[in-house]
Amino acid sequence: MRFKKKILQKLNDEVLQKNLTSFAKAYKQSRSDAFAGLSFEELRGGISDLKNRSRGEIIELFELFRRNVESSGGKVFQAKRIEDANRYIEEVCKANKAQLIVKSKSMTSEETRLNDYLIKKGITPIESDLGEWILQLANEHPSHMVMPAIHKSREQVAELFKRVLRENVEEDDIEGMVKIARRKLREYYFAAGVGFTGANFAIASTGTVGIVTNEGNARLTTTVPPVHIVLMGYEKLVRNFSEAFKILEVLPKSATGQNISTYVTWIKGSVPSAKNSSGKKEIHYVFLDNGRLNYFDDPTYHEALKCIRCGSCANVCPVYEMLGGHVFGDIYVGAIGLVKTALLQGHRDARQILKLCIECKACNDFCPSGIELQGIISKLKMESGDEFGIGRIKRGIYSGVLAKPKTFKRAGKIGFILQKPFVNGDGSVDVPFLSKTKDFRKLKGVQKRSFSELYAENYQATREDAERVLFYPGCAIEFVYPHLGMKLVNLLNGYNFKVDVPDEVLCCGMPAAVSGDRKSFSKIMASNLSFLDKLKKYDELIVLCPTCGSCLKEVYPDFGIDEDISGMIDTKVVSVGQFMTKRKIEFEIECEGKVTYHSPCHQSRGLDYSPEAILMDNLADKFIPLNDSNVCCGFGGTYSFDYADISKGIVNKKYKNIIDTQAETVITDCPGCIMQIEGYMKKEGSDIKVRHLVEILK
Amino acid sequence: MIVILLRNDKTRMILKESLLEIFVRESQKVGNKNYFLTRSDLRGMPEKNKALFQYVPSLNNFSTYEISEREIPSAMVEVDYGIAETGTCVIQCADEQIRLATSLAETLSLVLPASRIVPCSYDLIDQMEEWTEKNNYIAFITGASRTADIERELAIGVHGPAELIIYIITDL
Numbered sequence: 001m002r003f004k005k006k007i008l009q010k011l012n013d014e015v016l017q018k019n020l021t022s023f024a025k026a027y028k029q030s031r032s033d034a035f036a037g038l039s040f041e042e043l044r045g046g047i048s049d050l051k052n053r054s055r056g057e058i059i060e061l062f063e064l065f066r067r068n069v070e071s072s073g074g075k076v077f078q079a080k081r082i083e084d085a086n087r088y089i090e091e092v093c094k095a096n097k098a099q100l101i102v103k104s105k106s107m108t109s110e111e112t113r114l115n116d117y118l119i120k121k122g123i124t125p126i127e128s129d130l131g132e133w134i135l136q137l138a139n140e141h142p143s144h145m146v147m148p149a150i151h152k153s154r155e156q157v158a159e160l161f162k163r164v165l166r167e168n169v170e171e172d173d174i175e176g177m178v179k180i181a182r183r184k185l186r187e188y189y190f191a192a193g194v195g196f197t198g199a200n201f202a203i204a205s206t207g208t209v210g211i212v213t214n215e216g217n218a219r220l221t222t223t224v225p226p227v228h229i230v231l232m233g234y235e236k237l238v239r240n241f242s243e244a245f246k247i248l249e250v251l252p253k254s255a256t257g258q259n260i261s262t263y264v265t266w267i268k269g270s271v272p273s274a275k276n277s278s279g280k281k282e283i284h285y286v287f288l289d290n291g292r293l294n295y296f297d298d299p300t301y302h303e304a305l306k307c308i309r310c311g312s313c314a315n316v317c318p319v320y321e322m323l324g325g326h327v328f329g330d331i332y333v334g335a336i337g338l339v340k341t342a343l344l345q346g347h348r349d350a351r352q353i354l355k356l357c358i359e360c361k362a363c364n365d366f367c368p369s370g371i372e373l374q375g376i377i378s379k380l381k382m383e384s385g386d387e388f389g390i391g392r393i394k395r396g397i398y399s400g401v402l403a404k405p406k407t408f409k410r411a412g413k414i415g416f417i418l419q420k421p422f423v424n425g426d427g428s429v430d431v432p433f434l435s436k437t438k439d440f441r442k443l444k445g446v447q448k449r450s451f452s453e454l455y456a457e458n459y460q461a462t463r464e465d466a467e468r469v470l471f472y473p474g475c476a477i478e479f480v481y482p483h484l485g486m487k488l489v490n491l492l493n494g495y496n497f498k499v500d501v502p503d504e505v506l507c508c509g510m511p512a513a514v515s516g517d518r519k520s521f522s523k524i525m526a527s528n529l530s531f532l533d534k535l536k537k538y539d540e541l542i543v544l545c546p547t548c549g550s551c552l553k554e555v556y557p558d559f560g561i562d563e564d565i566s567g568m569i570d571t572k573v574v575s576v577g578q579f580m581t582k583r584k585i586e587f588e589i590e591c592e593g594k595v596t597y598h599s600p601c602h603q604s605r606g607l608d609y610s611p612e613a614i615l616m617d618n619l620a621d622k623f624i625p626l627n628d629s630n631v632c633c634g635f636g637g638t639y640s641f642d643y644a645d646i647s648k649g650i651v652n653k654k655y656k657n658i659i660d661t662q663a664e665t666v667i668t669d670c671p672g673c674i675m676q677i678e679g680y681m682k683k684e685g686s687d688i689k690v691r692h693l694v695e696i697l698k
Numbered sequence: 699m700i701v702i703l704l705r706n707d708k709t710r711m712i713l714k715e716s717l718l719e720i721f722v723r724e725s726q727k728v729g730n731k732n733y734f735l736t737r738s739d740l741r742g743m744p745e746k747n748k749a750l751f752q753y754v755p756s757l758n759n760f761s762t763y764e765i766s767e768r769e770i771p772s773a774m775v776e777v778d779y780g781i782a783e784t785g786t787c788v789i790q791c792a793d794e795q796i797r798l799a800t801s802l803a804e805t806l807s808l809v810l811p812a813s814r815i816v817p818c819s820y821d822l823i824d825q826m827e828e829w830t831e832k833n834n835y836i837a838f839i840t841g842a843s844r845t846a847d848i849e850r851e852l853a854i855g856v857h858g859p860a861e862l863i864i865y866i867i868t869d870l
Contacts, residue, residue, distance in 0.1 A: 023850060072833045130856055131847035147847060154849050178845060178853040185857065186768050206830035216843040216858035219801045222835075223794065241826040245819045259724065260784040262841045263858075266826065269833035272794045 003327075003352045010323045011645050015153040020321045021653070023150060027315045030257025031366075040368075043250050048370035050243045051235075051306035055296035061204040061237040062287065068207025072269025074283045085288050086117040089196070089229055092284055093123050096227050098193025104211065104218040105129035106198030107145055107309060108231050108288055110331050111344065114196075125196070126188045128217040130181050137164045143325035144333060146255045146311040151324050185217070195225035199232045200308075201247065202285070205240040208268040209285070212251060212261045219265055226276035228267075231286045234293060235305040247308055250368040254310035291344050300379055304339045306369035313363035313373055318632045319356055322649045328356055335363035335373040342380045351384045356646070358639050359514050360601040360632035378513065379558070385516025394638070398512040398520035402475075403527060405504045412479045415446040428682065438644035440651075441679025444480050451482035455501060458489055466498040469579070470538040474548040475507050476671035484544050484671065484692050488576060491697055495585055500538075502531035508548040511637050513555050525559055528552070532565055541572045542579050544694055545671050547637075549573045550606025575603055575669055576694045577611035588698040589618045591691075593664035596623070598654065598677060599630035600670035611693055615667065624661040628653075635676035651680045658688060665689045667696060717782040717815045718866065724785030728841035729854070730862045736869045740809065749774035751799040754809050756870055762795065773799035774807040777839075779822060780815040780866075786840045787864065788822065790829055797835060806859035808839065811870035 010016055053061070066076045079085035093101055101118065103109065103125055115125045115136070127133045131148035135141060137160050142148030149157075158171040161180055169176040189195075197218050201210035209230055211218040222228050238244050252258040273281035295301045314320045314334025329337030330349060338357060342350035354377060363373040389395070401408050422430045422445075429445035451473050469492060477485040489499045509524035532552075535541055543549035553573045557566040580587050599610045610630070616623045634640065634650030654677060658666055666688060668674060678690035715723075722732045737757060749772040752761040756776055763770060775796055779788040787808045791797045800806055816822060829836060843858035854860050 019849060026850070128857070129847070130845045134847065147850065149847055150850070152848070154851075157848050174848050174851050174853055177848060178856050182856055190768060203830070206827060208826075208830040208834075214843075215845050215856045216801060217856075219797070219837065220857055223797045223801055241823045241830075242820070245823060248819065256846075259727075260786060260838070260840050262728070262839070262844055264786075264838035266830065266834075266836040266838075268830040268835070271792050271833055271835045274794055 006327050007323060007643070008645060010327050011649060013151070013324075015156065016151045016324050017322075019150055019153070020324060023147075024315065024321045027257060031253060031312070031315075034253035034257045034259055043246075044368050044370040046246050047250060047308070047368060048306060050238070050246060051369055052302075053296060055293055058234050058237055058293070058296050061239060062234060064204040065202055065207050065237060065285075068204070069269055069283075069285055072207060073280060074207070074269050074285055076285045076287070078287050078289070080289045082112045082288070082290055085112050085231060085286050085290075086114055088284075088286055089114065089231070090118065090121050090123065092227065092229055093118070093194050096193050096282070098123065098227065100124050100126065100188065100192045101194040101196050102126050102128055102188045102192035102221050102225060103132075104195075104197040104213065104221040105132050105148070106196070106231055107142075107332065108198050108233055109196070110141060111290065112231070112288065114231070126185070126192070128185050128188065128221055129213070129215060130178065133181060133185065134160065137161075141326075141331070142333070144311055144314060145309050145325075151326065186220075189220045189224040192225045194227040194229060195221040195223075196229045196231070197221055199230050199236055200251065201238055201244040202232060202236045203238055203241060203244050206268055208241075208266050210244055210248070211265045211267070212248070212263070213265075214256075214258075214262045216263045219263055222265065222267060224275070226273050227282045227284075229284045229286060231288060233288050233290075234296075235307070251308050251310055254308075254312045254366070254368040295343060300376060301339075301343055303371045303376060304336065304343060306371055307336050307340075308369055310368055312366045312368065316362045316366045318360060318362065318634065318650045318653075319358055319646060322646050323356070327353070329353065335377065336371070339373065339376050339380065342384070347380075347384050347387050350380065351388050354381050354384055354516075356643065357381075358632055358634070358636040358646075358650075360636070361605040362601070362631065365605060375554070375558070378555070381514070381516035382518045383516075386518060390515050390517045394515055395517060395520065398515070398517050399523060402507040402509070402511060403520055403523040405506045405527065408475070408506045409450065409452070409478075412446055412450055415479070416448055419445045426682070428679070437648075438641055440644060440648040440683060441640075441676065442682040443679050444675060446479045447482050449482065451478045451485040452501070454482050454486050455489060458486065464498070466493070466496045468498045468500055468538060469540050469542060470535060471499050471501050471542045471544075472505070472508075472548055472552070473501060474543065474545040474671075476545055476675070478506055480675070481671045481692070484694055487692075487694050488542065488544060491694065499542075502534070505531050508551040510547050510551040510555070513551065514637060514639070522559065525556060525561070528556075529561065529565070532561075532569065535565075535568055535572060539572065540574050540579055540582070541569070542574055542576060544576060544669070544692060546575055546600050546603035546607055546669055547672060549575065550602040554606055573607065575607055575609055576697065577614060577669065578607065578609050580697065581614070589615070589696050590698045591619070591622075591665055591667070591696045594622055594624055594662060595619055595665045595667055596626040596658060596661040596663035597629060598626055598633060598658075598666055598668040598673055600668055600673050601630070601632050603669050604630040611669070624663050626661055626663075626666075627657045633673045633676045635672045637672065640676060647676070648680070651676055655680055655684065655686075659686075663688065665691055667691055667693055669693050717817060718812060720782040720817075721780050721785055721815050722866070724783065725840075725864060726785075728785065730785070730841055730864055732864045732866060734868050735865050737867060740865060740867060749803075749805075749807055751775075751795070751803070753796055753799070756809070756811060756867070763799070768802070770799060770802050770804070772805045772807070773803035774809060775800055776809040776811075778814065779825070780810045781817075781819055781822070781838075782815050783818040784840060786819075786838050789837045789839065790834065791837055792833065792835045797837070800837065800839070801858045803859050804855075805861045805863065806839075806842075807863045807865060809865045809867060811867045813870060
């Protein structure tokens with residue numbers, strides 16, 4: 001099926017939409033309850049540190065683990081490739097004349113496609129985790145790492161049990177379905193010749209594996225059959241119990257919002273087994289490489305090996321929430337799924353799904369191992385762009401227009417003239433040739449007079465003795481929202497600051513960066529460097545578009561700019577609210593009626609700032625907090641054209657949250673968010689106003 | 699009573715509850731029944747309430763049950779530790795009968811000596827390292843077997859015990 005068609009199918013899947021929306025909401029609440037009173041930053045800092053291991057260190061832990069298990073009756077196998085792992089497992093089954101193998105949930109065995117392999121070899125694998133078992137019956141694969149069957153409804157499961165198992169159960173009777181599973185699966189534990197599990201921990205100090213489950217299926221899988229095979233990647237190695245417990249402290253909280261999972265099972269070596277003729281369990285440990293060992297020494301990608309497989313990067317991803325893991329991911333899902341697909345399977349498999357990341361950085365905020373997932377995804381997008389190109393039109397625009405300020409300004413003028421026949425009474429533009437599905441917003445058009453023109457006139461009026469600050473307008477302010485830039489200039493003039501702007505820069509380069517266009521991005525960045533040099537003379541660089549700010553601050557350093565300059569940018573880039581706070585300016589807020597605030601991704605997670613507290617102080621009960629305020633609005637620049645259906649779905653959720661506040665005005669801090677939210681609300685016929693923070697400051 | 703949870707040599711939390719109170723609160727949160735008994739209460743438990751499989755070394759109480767394939771209605775097993783912070787019972791169970799009984803029983807009763815409750819998992823690090831110097835199997839059990847795999851609706855008893863009862867022995 002074509003990729004775009006697959007996306008549409010998921011967007012139209014009502015069961016999926018309902019399940020994922022309610023899960024996203026419930027997850028955030030239970031997770032935050034579980035972490036209440038603890039410092040998440042401190043905990044994840046600890047995990048990030050302990051998982052920071054070179055290949056040499058991992059191999060050292062592996063050797064220690066191996067010595068410990070071999071001296072306790074276990075066998076260790078190192079599988080370089082997927083086929084090696086599968087063949088070894090097959091051989092163990094055959095040596096034990098096992099026709100049936102009962103499995104506890106293992107994502108690594110999804111990676112090796114073990115079930116398909118075993119079936120071909122005449123061995124029947126049975127998944128014992130309820131979700132995995134349901135999917136096995138349905139002949140599907142997991143769409144979530146922790147809740148594999150989250151895309152299925154109870155009715156669908158009832159139908160499946162009826163069709164495949166010939167078991168009748170009421171379609172609402174989840175308890176009844178669980179009873180059927182208990183009865184059926186219990187037979188398999190006793191019939192199986194081999195029990196198979198993954199592992200959450202391989203503890204080197206004593207050679208112990210730790211397995212975390214809620215259902216208790218791993219306990220039966222590792223107890224009843226005479227043979228036990230453990231399959232895991234090298235990244236599961238930890239030095240000792242102290243490290244394992246640190247991970248265990250956050251894993252269930254991040255995965256399901258539980259304080260601890262119901263069962264945590266620790267197994268050291270061969271234990272008694274009545275079903276084994278020797279009286280002792282035969283136990284095998286299979287360590288899978290499949291390319292991961294090489295990444296331990298990679299400066300960027302080794303981060304991905306810190307993953308503890310909690311699934312939170314999927315749980316908080318607005319795009320995952322629209323699509324589920326069958327599209328947003330491959331074997332592994334969510335943000336880490338995009339990364340692992342690229343790293344373990346290669347760019348050919350990952351190129352389409354990488355583009356689905358809207359770069360909102362929510363995953364970074366929640367990752368309990370502190371993995372900067374979005375940064376890794378951006379880097380992979382660049383690699384993918386290098387390999388497959390980004391398309392001629394985009395390349396032409398980024399390289400031929402955005403990278404050349406004079407051409408860009410001219411293009412703005414031409415745009416203004418060309419759009420004339422399509423401008424509506426309210427100033428919105430009907431973009432010609434835009435397909436109906438992409439036309440879900442009333443887009444504001446290019447303004448007749450650009451910010452730089454308006455500024456050139458106003459500049460004369462500025463007091464010469466004033467302190468100077470530097471303002472970076474960016475393209476949205478320049479062409480579409482010049483009045484916001486002028487408001488800032490006038491506001492700060494009033495507080496005795498003289499606002500300078502760079503002469504020749506228009507674009508920060510973010511559009512090229514998110515599209516994976518390394519060449520154009522480098523060109524644009526180079527054109528910005530000349531003005532950034534002037535930043536020395538200023539204490540702040542003010543942005544009204546946090547995407548520009550976070551691009552300068554977070555993306556530029558990844559492309560090898562001088563440490564002096566990146567350090568300077570890091571301390572000097574501020575949004576207007578940050579500037580006012582930093583300078584201790586006592587401003588007033590001017591706004592009618594009830595107000596709410598949408599927190600832009602690149603401000604809350606790029607500039608680490610939100611003015612919500614200030615608004616609450618100033619507006620008291622006129623300020624209504626917005627539910628999911630810092631969740632993406634779905635704009636993402638060109639994303640909202642490339643994946644209009646996804647973008648629309650995301651902004652619709654934002655819209656519903658805004659409606660719930662009953663506010664008359666939404667304040668935000670980003671022209672992109674304004675374009676998206678205001679455009680969508682106008683199209684929906686709402687008269688709620690959307691304004692930039694700078695507009696209400698006095 | 700004030701309990702100080704120590705972690706990584708740093709004081710992280712001071713709780714104004716006893717370990718016992720914390721344990722019971724956390725254990726109840728996940729639906730377990732908790733009872734306080736003395737040794738003699740437990741000994742004097744009516745015959746009909748007694749589990750078919752019993753392993754309670756502190757009371758010298760052993761009763762084995764032929765664990766047939768698939769089924770055992772009830773089991774009572776003494777545990778080695780309780781972890782207050784999560785309401786978890788810790789059982790060293792290399793013995794296969796104990797593993798089978800605790801994984802298969804419809805109703806699982808765990809006997810926890812009150813003096814064996816530690817504040818958090820970090821207090822058991824040395825014990826775990828020591829236990830796993832030899833071949834071993836250690837279970838952390840925090841509740842009945844549960845799943846939320848169908849529409850995230852909680853269902854109990856999917857594989858193992860459908861009910862978990864904890865008898866906290868106050869004089870042990």
